Amino acid sequence: MKEKKSRFETEVIHAGYQEEQYHGSLVPPIYQSSTFTFSNAEQGEKRFAGEDKGYIYSRLGNPTVKILEDRIAMLEKGEAALAFSSGMAAVSAALSDLTKSGDHILCSQGIYGCTFGLLQLFKEKYQISHDFSAMDSIESLKKEIKPNTAVIYIETPINPTMKLVDLEMAVNAAKERGIPVVVDNTFCSPYLQTPITKGCDVVIHSATKFICGHGDVVAGVVVGKKEWIERVSRTTQKDMGGIMSPFDAWLLLRGLKTLPVRMDRHSENASKLFAFLKHHPKIDTIYYPGDQENPDFSIMQKQMRQPGGMISFSVKGTKETAQQFMNQLKLIKIAVSLGDPETLIQHPASMTHAVIPEDERLKMGIENTLLRLSVGLEAWEDIKEDLEQALEKI
Ligand SMILES: *Cc1c(COP(=O)(O)O)cnc(C)c1O
Numbered sequence: 001m002k003e004k005k006s007r008f009e010t011e012v013i014h015a016g017y018q019e020e021q022y023h024g025s026l027v028p029p030i031y032q033s034s035t036f037t038f039s040n041a042e043q044g045e046k047r048f049a050g051e052d053k054g055y056i057y058s059r060l061g062n063p064t065v066k067i068l069e070d071r072i073a074m075l076e077k078g079e080a081a082l083a084f085s086s087g088m089a090a091v092s093a094a095l096s097d098l099t100k101s102g103d104h105i106l107c108s109q110g111i112y113g114c115t116f117g118l119l120q121l122f123k124e125k126y127q128i129s130h131d132f133s134a135m136d137s138i139e140s141l142k143k144e145i146k147p148n149t150a151v152i153y154i155e156t157p158i159n160p161t162m163k164l165v166d167l168e169m170a171v172n173a174a175k176e177r178g179i180p181v182v183v184d185n186t187f188c189s190p191y192l193q194t195p196i197t198k199g200c201d202v203v204i205h206s207a208t209k210f211i212c213g214h215g216d217v218v219a220g221v222v223v224g225k226k227e228w229i230e231r232v233s234r235t236t237q238k239d240m241g242g243i244m245s246p247f248d249a250w251l252l253l254r255g256l257k258t259l260p261v262r263m264d265r266h267s268e269n270a271s272k273l274f275a276f277l278k279h280h281p282k283i284d285t286i287y288y289p290g291d292q293e294n295p296d297f298s299i300m301q302k303q304m305r306q307p308g309g310m311i312s313f314s315v316k317g318t319k320e321t322a323q324q325f326m327n328q329l330k331l332i333k334i335a336v337s338l339g340d341p342e343t344l345i346q347h348p349a350s351m352t353h354a355v356i357p358e359d360e361r362l363k364m365g366i367e368n369t370l371l372r373l374s375v376g377l378e379a380w381e382d383i384k385e386d387l388e389q390a391l392e393k394i
Pocket of ligand 1: 088
């Protein structure tokens with residue numbers, strides 16, 4: 001493959017695609033085909049034996065999906081990537097490949113609600129246990145690693161409390177025992193943070209969010225070492241079957257092209273809205289990686305390009321006050337998901353994190369008055385005015 005060594009903003013548009021191999025088509029074509037023909041029986045035999053590199057059947061690989069995988073691998077500075085039908089298909093495939101019955105998973109103190117649900121399922125069905133760790137020092141993290149710990153699983157920023165984990169610290173703690181460090185990089189996208197450059201082994205995305213950027217696809221991706229990705233492709237993904245459709249891959253390739261432009265605007269809008277909300281008399285606490293008073297601010301500077309487009313805050317009052325506030329919003333939509341052009345707000349305690357028992361949830365810092373805002377691409381003044389008028393009414 002002709003290497004196009006270039007900067008992120010260029011790679012996001014060009015990497016992994018050689019138009020001369022596709023009749024000069026500027027935009028990657030959609031290979032909407034379930035199967036691929038062999039020119040003779042012997043070629044079919046060779047493809048199945050892995051001696052001939054061509055395609056066989058779209059659950060085992062598809063040319064449009066492959067362009068997306070190659071592009072994301074390059075953006076994440078990883079060797080290879082594998083696309084999935086959803087973020088959860090990506091999380092479940094990676095974790096089921098890396099663990100077996102009797103193993104233990106050590107997690108950051110706060111993870112996506114369905115990842116929490118998956119860990120419960122692993123525990124009940126396969127005796128794979130887990131613990132949550134604050135991961136705030138190498139000493140404490142090392143102490144929490146058990147003899148049967150098979151994976152260190154990290155979200156940073158943590159959804160929805162926006163706490164950060166120092167990735168280099170986690171890698172150093174895991175190194176002695178060679179435990180793989182897996183990072184859910186959904187909140188950052190590869191534009192803001194590339195965990196593999198900090199020594200992490202695996203990166204997972206819900207591509208539904210910033211990578212897609214337009215709220216019209218549910219998808220996931222896993223990035224890691226070539227040999228491991230090929231194994232997951234040949235085993236877990238082939239046999240469990242959570243593949244991405246060629247059309248979704250095409251939409252993601254289209255959305256991805258504007259990732260840096262969008263992330264810059266998401267971040268810029270978020271920092272302006274943070275400044276407005278920070279000292280608002282009706283706001284109790286605010287969680288934003290770009291807050292200089294945030295204890296994790298130095299970690300943000302160390303491993304993130306920008307603080308990103310996500311802000312969480314709690315309003316003074318009760319759960320009902322928080323819901324009342326949401327109901328007053330006009331421009332801002334009440335919806336889960338994030339990374340869309342539209343500004344979205346949701347109430348984690350009753351929505352994305354409702355599956356987590358209340359005591360566990362409160363330990364994670366998810367209070368009943370907490371709201372999570374995915375700052376969109378609208379004029380920031382319009383978003384601010386909407387927040388302002390709703391705050392006035394509570
Ligand atoms: C949305 C999300 C997921 C799950 O992804 P889906 O595409 O909805 O399956 C996992 N992790 C994080 C941090 C998410 O925000």
